[in-house]
Amino acid sequence: MELTVDYIQERLLENFGEEISFFLDPYDMLNFETPKEKNLKVLQFLFDDEKLNFRFLTDICAVHYPSEKGRELAIVYHLHNLRDNVRIRYKIFTSIESPDIFTATNIYECANWMERETYDFFGINFVGHPNLKRIQNVDEMDYFPMRKEYPMEDQTRIDKDDEMFGRGGSVI
Template identity: 40%
Template sequence: MMEPKEIAGLIKDRYPTEVKDITEFRGQVSVVIKKDRLKEIMKYLFSTPELYFDYLEDLCGVDYAGKKDNRFEVVYHLYSMRHRHMIRIKAEVPEDDCNIDSVTDIWAGANWHERECFDMFGIRFNGHPDLRRILMPEDWEGYPLRKDYPLKADLGEMEWKGYKETIEIAERNKIYEIR
């Protein structure tokens, strides 16, 4: 088992211009990278025998809205079942170029995580096999986990198109309720 700092060092040695920062907080190490060579870095982490990150634990988005130069990050939590070590990779995604390469061809389990990140933050995953909403209705406008998404709105202006239809169906279904 390698320590996370050692793994971060290997990534930095192999991709010195792509690694922007390495941080540690409460024993967890994060490697912040530029998004351009994400796929290459992830394939390296997956296919290198001494690393062999065969399990994508989680993938999520973060919106820094005005706190960083690049507004978004996509965060990958990787684990090696064989070696029992882990690392966190953070790829920066600018608001004006809000896309990043999909890793579904490396870890099939990334499929739904990438769809959720797209649905909630609007980050597009290049090469994703089926990039569409997963939590919100297809005709939903906006991305609910963005910091600029309104917390409260005038429903007349921002009402979901399917809202009235859904209420009508729910009312009709009350007839069939078991009491």
């Protein structure tokens, strides 16, 4: 039998009941959300279930929504059932003050670097991660650059004397 969106929805509701909320994306795949404490339970359930069989973690990334108080950071998991070729998107939200999330490295080996990257750019603290340190940026960096409060440099600024990049300084 083909794995349908309705069936996935039904199974998730059966197991997680009230805590799960769905929103169907008109573009591509089933989206759902749970409280952040549940993330490992949900991922493990999706991994273990014989029928659902979401055993391939495509990607982990984070999104920053500064205006949504108490749930500023979203962590997005893209999961893939390779056997039936179904993708789902699972989101959890956390406040920016205590961005603690359980790590998925025990389920998916590949989550290791994805979580390190997410930590590096958004400062999400993956509890239980074996080696949570910066991966793309320098270790000394003391902020999380992909958060929205760090805008990119104004391209029209002229106060910076930077000969190499042809901005400011003397115009010949």
